[in-house]
Amino acid sequence: MATQKRTVEVALSTTGLDAEGRPQRVPLVTANDGAAVAVEAPPAIEPDLAGEHMLINIGPQHPATHGVLRLVLELDGETVVRCIPHVGYLHCGFEKIGEYRQYNQIIPWTDREDYLNSIGNNCAFSLGAERLFGVDITPRCTVLRVMAMELSRIISHLVWLGTTCIDIGAFTPFLWSFQERENVYNLLEGWVGARLTTSATRVGGMAADIPDGWIEGLRNFIRTFPKTIDEIDRMLTKNGIWVGRTVGLGIMSPEEAVNWGLSGPMVRASGVAYDVRKDFPYLDYETYDFDVPVGTNGDVYDRYLVRMEEIRQSVRILAQAVDRLPDGPVNVDDPRLILPPKSKATSEMESMIHHFKVVMEGPRPPLGEAYVAVESPKGEKGYYMVSDGTSKPVRWRIRPPSFVNLSAIPKMVEGHLLSDVIAINASIDIVMGEIDR
Amino acid sequence: MGLTPRPEHRVVEYDPSSQEGWVATRLDFLVNWGRANSLWPMPFGTACCAIEFMATAASRFDLARFGMERMSFSPRQADVLICAGRVPFKLAPVIRRIWQQMAQPKWAISMGACASSGGMFDNYAVVQGIDTIIPVDVYVPGCPPRPEGLMYGIMMLQEKVKRERMNDATLRNEMEPDPKSQLWIPAPTIDELSEPFGNSVHQTRSGL
Amino acid sequence: MTGPFPIEYAGSASKDAPAPATPRNVPNRGGAVNPSAADLRTRFGASIRRVDVVWGETNVYVAPEAVLDIIRWLHDDPSQRYDYLSDVTAVEYRDLEQPIEVVWHLRSLPYRRFLRVKAQLTKNRPLEIPSVWSIYKSADWLERECFDMFGIMFVGHPDLRRILMWEQYREGFPLRKDFPLRGRFSRAEQLRQALAANPEARYSMEELSIADAFEDLPTEMRQRLRSGERTGE
Numbered sequence: 081m082a083t084q085k086r087t088v089e090v091a092l093s094t095t096g097l098d099a100e101g102r103p104q105r106v107p108l109v110t111a112n113d114g115a116a117v118a119v120e121a122p123p124a125i126e127p128d129l130a131g132e133h134m135l136i137n138i139g140p141q142h143p144a145t146h147g148v149l150r151l152v153l154e155l156d157g158e159t160v161v162r163c164i165p166h167v168g169y170l171h172c173g174f175e176k177i178g179e180y181r182q183y184n185q186i187i188p189w190t191d192r193e194d195y196l197n198s199i200g201n202n203c204a205f206s207l208g209a210e211r212l213f214g215v216d217i218t219p220r221c222t223v224l225r226v227m228a229m230e231l232s233r234i235i236s237h238l239v240w241l242g243t244t245c246i247d248i249g250a251f252t253p254f255l256w257s258f259q260e261r262e263n264v265y266n267l268l269e270g271w272v273g274a275r276l277t278t279s280a281t282r283v284g285g286m287a288a289d290i291p292d293g294w295i296e297g298l299r300n301f302i303r304t305f306p307k308t309i310d311e312i313d314r315m316l317t318k319n320g321i322w323v324g325r326t327v328g329l330g331i332m333s334p335e336e337a338v339n340w341g342l343s344g345p346m347v348r349a350s351g352v353a354y355d356v357r358k359d360f361p362y363l364d365y366e367t368y369d370f371d372v373p374v375g376t377n378g379d380v381y382d383r384y385l386v387r388m389e390e391i392r393q394s395v396r397i398l399a400q401a402v403d404r405l406p407d408g409p410v411n412v413d414d415p416r417l418i419l420p421p422k423s424k425a426t427s428e429m430e431s432m433i434h435h436f437k438v439v440m441e442g443p444r445p446p447l448g449e450a451y452v453a454v455e456s457p458k459g460e461k462g463y464y465m466v467s468d469g470t471s472k473p474v475r476w477r478i479r480p481p482s483f484v485n486l487s488a489i490p491k492m493v494e495g496h497l498l499s500d501v502i503a504i505n506a507s508i509d510i511v512m513g514e515i516d517r
Numbered sequence: 518m519g520l521t522p523r524p525e526h527r528v529v530e531y532d533p534s535s536q537e538g539w540v541a542t543r544l545d546f547l548v549n550w551g552r553a554n555s556l557w558p559m560p561f562g563t564a565c566c567a568i569e570f571m572a573t574a575a576s577r578f579d580l581a582r583f584g585m586e587r588m589s590f591s592p593r594q595a596d597v598l599i600c601a602g603r604v605p606f607k608l609a610p611v612i613r614r615i616w617q618q619m620a621q622p623k624w625a626i627s628m629g630a631c632a633s634s635g636g637m638f639d640n641y642a643v644v645q646g647i648d649t650i651i652p653v654d655v656y657v658p659g660c661p662p663r664p665e666g667l668m669y670g671i672m673m674l675q676e677k678v679k680r681e682r683m684n685d686a687t688l689r690n691e692m693e694p695d696p697k698s699q700l701w702i703p704a705p706t707i708d709e710l711s712e713p714f715g716n717s718v719h720q721t722r723s724g725l
Numbered sequence: 726m727t728g729p730f731p732i733e734y735a736g737s738a739s740k741d742a743p744a745p746a747t748p749r750n751v752p753n754r755g756g757a758v759n760p761s762a763a764d765l766r767t768r769f770g771a772s773i774r775r776v777d778v779v780w781g782e783t784n785v786y787v788a789p790e791a792v793l794d795i796i797r798w799l800h801d802d803p804s805q806r807y808d809y810l811s812d813v814t815a816v817e818y819r820d821l822e823q824p825i826e827v828v829w830h831l832r833s834l835p836y837r838r839f840l841r842v843k844a845q846l847t848k849n850r851p852l853e854i855p856s857v858w859s860i861y862k863s864a865d866w867l868e869r870e871c872f873d874m875f876g877i878m879f880v881g882h883p884d885l886r887r888i889l890m891w892e893q894y895r896e897g898f899p900l901r902k903d904f905p906l907r908g909r910f911s912r913a914e915q916l917r918q919a920l921a922a923n924p925e926a927r928y929s930m931e932e933l934s935i936a937d938a939f940e941d942l943p944t945e946m947r948q949r950l951r952s953g954e955r956t957g958e
Contacts, residue, residue, distance in 0.1 A: 167889070
């Protein structure tokens with residue numbers, strides 16, 4: 081496969097590597113007067129010897145498959161000729177169970193499907209359910225959900241960063257990114273009581289308003305977090321090993337990316353400027369001032385750059401959201417959706433009846449269907465709900481971005497080496513919980 | 518909670534009526550100490566619990582102080598299988614195979630509600646507890662369990678390891694599944710363990 | 726094909742349209758119709774059975790025979806340019822008399838439009854619908870999943886087999902309404918069937934042909950594979 085001709089100014093942190101990241105050939109004997117001798121160009125990579133193709137099975141239990149993914153590879157020497165992925169090892173019947181649960185009861189399920197973006201999924205599902213019910217949430221809830229979704233984007237990208245670094249060989253950024261995730265976990269735990277599976281939203285509002293001092297905690301995070309990202313950036317972006325291992329791998333052209341249904345950083349790294357927040361906005365994202373990074377080469381290195389920049393843009397959005405958080409109620413004032421305060425439910429008859437109906441039967445939307453898509457860290461995440469007027473949906477469909485992104489992996493790894501398969505797989509940023517549901 | 522100390526918190530005493538002898542007891546202590554403090558985990562991580570497991574291994578909660586920072590993704594070199602996450606039926610033969618490939622002495626921790634009992638996934642796709650497939654030593658509840666919870670489960674396992682005795686040959690018995698059905702516990706037991714909990718069936722199960 | 730690629734902007738064909746905004750006060754029925762619906766009516770006439778606008782989204786009900794032509798036209802026509810297939814799924818209603826609907830979610834990135842195309846399949850006939858794989862490669866796995874969960878055959882799909890359940894899964898199609906939540910078999914039976922997967926036969930014949938590994942298998946394994954036994958993963 082052709083090597084990528086591209087100029088990346090690389091401050092080589094290791095000596096002895098040439099501009100393409102291969103070891104320089106230093107002749108053993110220099111000229112007598114100590115002057116430098118011209119280094120001979122390294123020979124062209126020979127094609128692998130003709131022979132049988134090898135069958136290699138990666139997974140489903142494997143450290144580098146980011147969950148229970150099974151890749152069957154046909155190898156010609158070290159080069160991948162064909163890749164046959166097998167998924168479904170984490171299929172847990174989410175969509176079936178959604179037909180047996182009320183809308184608020186489905187929210188804990190949305191945590192567990194893309195478990196790196198739990199609170200983002202909660203918000204996405206609630207947006208879909210609110211569209212189905214025909215309610216508009218309060219301004220305060222809108223800004224809180226933006227904060228939740230951007231925090232979620234940051235922690236998801238941090239997991240991607242940490243695990244990709246481990247896959248490619250750098251262990252330390254994993255510890256740094258997980259330490260930053262702990263700071264966000266503290267914030268989420270202070271808000272809803274859970275670190276990972278938050279279940280933070282309800283149809284029509286949030287499970288709880290933010291506690292006192294939470295905003296100061298978030299401001300603190302916004303102030304201290306960019307230093308870690310800068311440090312990781314300094315370590316990786318111009319590192320000869322990192323560049324050599326990621327440039328030119330897994331290229332998808334823009335037409336292919338759109339046709340294969342890629343979304344999120346996968347499609348943006350290929351040069352297609354499609355971000356659901358900008359093109360089909362929700363939660364007033366059009367009023368926030370942020371940029372969407374777009375790459376031009378469609379390879380693993382560009383996906384890395386896109387995600388790193390997205391983290392920075394998320395911090396930018398958080399700073400704006402913190403400044404514009406309005407006062408007011410968090411939940412919509414609709415007794416058929418929102419539980420009344422306990423004091424009223426135990427003293428007023430009307431509130432008690434509302435409480436009973438909301439808990440026992442669940443809120444019932446009108447007949448209809450709604451598909452609401454958000455920009456999750458993995459791509460276009462959509463929830464499609466069909467209602468027949470009862471409190472449980474007829475169909476709850478999750479449009480999984482990682483599922484569609486992963487379907488392109490046979491195309492991306494063809495012709496690459498075995499270790500590149502791991503790097504390309506890491507760059508897709510898959511979550512098996514979402515793929516298999 | 519409560520005034521009665523948990524059994525495992527009592528110091529394991531030497532039983533003078535046993536025929537073990539001084540050397541065997543010291544050897545037991547040494548071997549168990551070595552095993553308990555260097556349990557190499559085999560992280561069979563599938564879902565959200567795997568993320569909390571990774572967080573437990575990271576710098577804030579740090580598994581290295583238990584000697585467990587060396588994750589062994591090859592079952593041949595692992596001591597404890599930590600099943601972190603839900604196990605669907607498609608993955609069942611895989612976890613059975615991995616368990617059989619681990620060399621004795623081996624233990625299993627079922628981390629989270631889904632691995633312990635199927636969790637919130639009481640449907641057609643999910644195994645209702647991995648103890649229907651492999652023998653489990655410690656169950657850690659939670660969805661997902663906090664890192665402190667997982668560490669408490671690991672400490673319980675360490676105490677279980679420390680209570681082992683060399684002359685107890687049954688400890689290292691390998692699980693033998695029935696060759697025809699591949700089940701290692703009888704089918705009616707599996708059905709009973711997997712039944713929905715609560716009002717739907719067996720109203721008097723808890724005795725209330 | 727290698728980069729650098731020129732950047733394509735969503736909304737590039739609708740530069741004078743108003744900037745996209747968060748929808749508010751979306752009515753249950755009625756509201757702005759996607760212009761593609763009218764264009765479809767003009768072009769395909771009777772194949773377009775119905776057009777609804779529900780919660781701001783345009784749903785176009787089409788005849789199942791005309792699905793491939795309609796979607797191909799939506800993809801190719803320069804005034805439509807639905808270049809992005811978001812999702813292919815199916816809906817079965819609780820009223821078992823109602824037909825199963827196959828749903829396509831299409832997006833036009835240049836025009837920033839969203840369209841839902843639906844085809845209804847009555848249940849007294851085999852559930853077959855043309856595959857749109859030849860138009861959108863993203864349909865590959867999406868249609869496989871739809872087949873796995875509902876049993877709908879996508880005619881023209883290159884490799885229609887189960888994707889989420891294992892290939893020899895015998896309980897049925899999980900998302901059908903007559904499929905119970907906990908499955909048809911007892912838990913022990915489900916476990917027995919799952920564990921019966923033969924680890925050595927874990928590869929399909931196609932995969933085994935890669936390494937000529939078939940010859941290396943023991944004789945009785947080869948016989949069993951030849952006779953069609955699979956784990957079917």
